[in-house]
Amino acid sequence: MTTKKTDTIKGKFNEAEDFARKIWLAGLGAYGKSVEEAQGRYDKLSAEASKMFDDLVSKGENLEDDARSKFKSTTNDVENRVSEVRKKLGLDSEPSDQRIEELSAKVDALTEAVAKLAANSNK
Incomplete structure (x- = not known):
């Protein structure tokens, strides 16, 4: 083989090798980008889930406080009514x-x- 043919073959082989390497690097880049996007989405969802959980806890605390207040008020009303009935029946003294x-x-x-x-x- 002549040097010209050998140089041409080597050049084409180098071009093919460079092209294959670029394809490989593009695949790695796509994988890296998808990992970054997935991590970003995970971080965002995690933050939103934490915020939502905190909001639900806060609402639960408010509902619990309201329920306790209403229960205490109702209990006081019942105790007052029972006391009145006991007085009317003469059972309090x-x-x-x-x-x-x-x-x-x-x-x-x-x-x-x-x-x-x-x-x-x-x-």
Whole structure:
């Protein structure tokens, strides 16, 4: 082979080698770019997820505070109503068991008196 042919073949081989290397580098570049984009998207999503989680926690705390406040208010209302009913029934000053026994004794006495009156009216 002549030197000219050999130089031409070497030149074309070098061109082909350079072209193949550029294709390889373009593939690496595309991979690197996709990794960077994916990392950027991941970082953005991670930040958004953290912010969303913090927002949800904050809203949950507000709802919990509102629920506690309403529950406390309702509990106070119920306690006040029970207290009023106890006062009306006379159960707030004396121990309730003793008061119930007294009322039961009065009911028994009234029942006995009604029975006597009914017996006398039938005679």
